[in-house]
Amino acid sequence: MMRPNPERDVDDELRFHTDMRVKEFMAQGMSEAEARAAVAKRLGDVHAARSECVELTRSRERGKRWTA
Secondary structure, X not given: OOXXXXXXXXXXXXXXXXXXXXXXXXXXXXXXXHHHHHHHHHHOOHHHHHHHHHXXXXXXXXXXXXHO
């Protein structure tokens, strides 16, 4: 069985949502650089959000081990 990797999972999820939003903005006429800047502005402190998501994922995984 493959062990969960919260950091990788959260990074993958954040990358997916960022890329999707960049594509939406580019479809509205922004350059890629403008779109990435707009996404960064909307997302705010991504590092803090990432840290919180990683910790929540770890907590959830620990809880699953106790109930399994």
